[in-house]
Amino acid sequence: MTPTGPSMDVGTTARRAVLISGASIAGPALAYWLHRSGCAVTVVEKAGAPRDGGYPIDVRGTAMEVVRRMGILPQLRDAHVDSRRCTFLDADGGEVASLTPGAVTGGVEGQDLEVRRGDLAAILHARVRDDVEFLFDDSIDTLDQSGQGVDVAFRSGRRRTFDLVVGADGVHSRTRESVFGPEERFHHHLGYCFAVFTMPNTFGLSREVVVWNTPGKAAALYAVGDSDELHAFLAFHRPEPPVDALRNPDAQRELVATTFAGAGWEVPGMIDAMRDADDVFFDTAGQIRMPRWSNGRVGLVGDAAYAPSFLTGQGTSLALVGAYVLADALAGHRDHTAAFAAYERGVRAFVTMNQALVGNGAATLFPTTARALEQRNTMLRGLVTMPSATARPAHSALTLPELAPTP
Numbered sequence: 001m002t003p004t005g006p007s008m009d010v011g012t013t014a015r016r017a018v019l020i021s022g023a024s025i026a027g028p029a030l031a032y033w034l035h036r037s038g039c040a041v042t043v044v045e046k047a048g049a050p051r052d053g054g055y056p057i058d059v060r061g062t063a064m065e066v067v068r069r070m071g072i073l074p075q076l077r078d079a080h081v082d083s084r085r086c087t088f089l090d091a092d093g094g095e096v097a098s099l100t101p102g103a104v105t106g107g108v109e110g111q112d113l114e115v116r117r118g119d120l121a122a123i124l125h126a127r128v129r130d131d132v133e134f135l136f137d138d139s140i141d142t143l144d145q146s147g148q149g150v151d152v153a154f155r156s157g158r159r160r161t162f163d164l165v166v167g168a169d170g171v172h173s174r175t176r177e178s179v180f181g182p183e184e185r186f187h188h189h190l191g192y193c194f195a196v197f198t199m200p201n202t203f204g205l206s207r208e209v210v211v212w213n214t215p216g217k218a219a220a221l222y223a224v225g226d227s228d229e230l231h232a233f234l235a236f237h238r239p240e241p242p243v244d245a246l247r248n249p250d251a252q253r254e255l256v257a258t259t260f261a262g263a264g265w266e267v268p269g270m271i272d273a274m275r276d277a278d279d280v281f282f283d284t285a286g287q288i289r290m291p292r293w294s295n296g297r298v299g300l301v302g303d304a305a306y307a308p309s310f311l312t313g314q315g316t317s318l319a320l321v322g323a324y325v326l327a328d329a330l331a332g333h334r335d336h337t338a339a340f341a342a343y344e345r346g347v348r349a350f351v352t353m354n355q356a357l358v359g360n361g362a363a364t365l366f367p368t369t370a371r372a373l374e375q376r377n378t379m380l381r382g383l384v385t386m387p388s389a390t391a392r393p394a395h396s397a398l399t400l401p402e403l404a405p406t407p
Helices: 026-036 062-070 073-079 101-105 117-128 174-180 249-259 267-276 315-332 336-355 358-365 370-385
Strands: 017-021 040-045 056-059 085-089 095-099 113-116 133-136 140-145 150-154 159-162 164-167 187-200 208-214 217-223 229-237 281-288 298-300
Touching: 017 026, 017 159, 026 040, 026 062, 026 117, 026 315, 056 062, 056 117, 056 315, 062 073, 062 315, 073 113, 073 117, 085 101, 095 101, 095 370, 101 370, 113 117, 140 174, 150 164, 164 174, 174 298, 187 249, 187 267, 187 358, 208 370, 217 267, 229 249, 229 267, 249 267, 249 281, 315 336, 358 370
Parallel strands: 017 040, 017 164, 040 133, 085 208, 164 298
Antiparallel strands: 056 113, 085 095, 140 150, 150 159, 187 229, 187 281, 208 217, 217 229
16 A cells, blocks of 8 residues: 655755654654655654553544554554453442443544554654664754754754754653743643553453542553553542652652552552552643644644643544644645644644543543542443444544645
């Protein structure tokens, strides 16, 4: 299959040099489309190699068309996790309801994909590694914009000048902080903290998720395929971010352990596993909301610009769609100001609609009161007998343009 893409005929126009910070999802996806439109692309990534592992993620709706046009849909179908069941438990570990994952998330069985984050990152990297320059084990130190370009000093000591720089470096983007200001200006705390880690699958779980709830607290075990390892998830309501713990791993573990002290089901064993785990990731659930996604010659894409939080299930899809629309705008406008404006016009309403899904996710996964939890459980029991047959419209609310030819 030949992927849909822009013309490679750039005529006598000088190739636009673009630096992308971040080699996870949005970065390599943007690199692919920019290369196809004739740009000279460099991707810098602070890790020493593409990162493997990570929680499974969803590719839905409009993002499915993006990966189809990239030519990687068959590989993603092969990597599809294919979870079969999502079981919700009460405080004592009794079953509340057991449903298909799509009935809970609003996805469409047979049309959406769930893949390991590391698998998607590896597929994207393989798609562009022969065409794009990657600078691993490095990062941007300083950016200095001028009328002619962006002078970049890297932490390694190298210095380069680019026509444009795009931050695709996640929720806690250093690019955003250095150009747009402190994260606190744009990060909206959604009232939850969470810790994820891996632990042995001693429960015999296979292709399923088990979620335990009490008001304001949730614990989940996620069996990806038939692995002997589980993804463990502990989340709790916290009206204000625990600032003192955010940069202290020991304090994070202690905060989680204290919060879940006395909890039932398998939570005590999960706490013990967390204390021994070497891959604990702790953070707050939040969204990035910005009035503009560009400043001069520097733009943002994916979570760096508009992270919707895991509660929406749309972070990866927004990253893929945003990368495509940004590449289309840059291919259609030689002037970067016009291109960034077109990018925002093209995708902002889609972003806003998908960020609004956060309320649905929070109500389903993290009811904070006994009344809200009982209402949630009643809703889940209803889905067992009458499951939802349609996806949330926000997943597919954007029709992609055919990428514009290079001006």
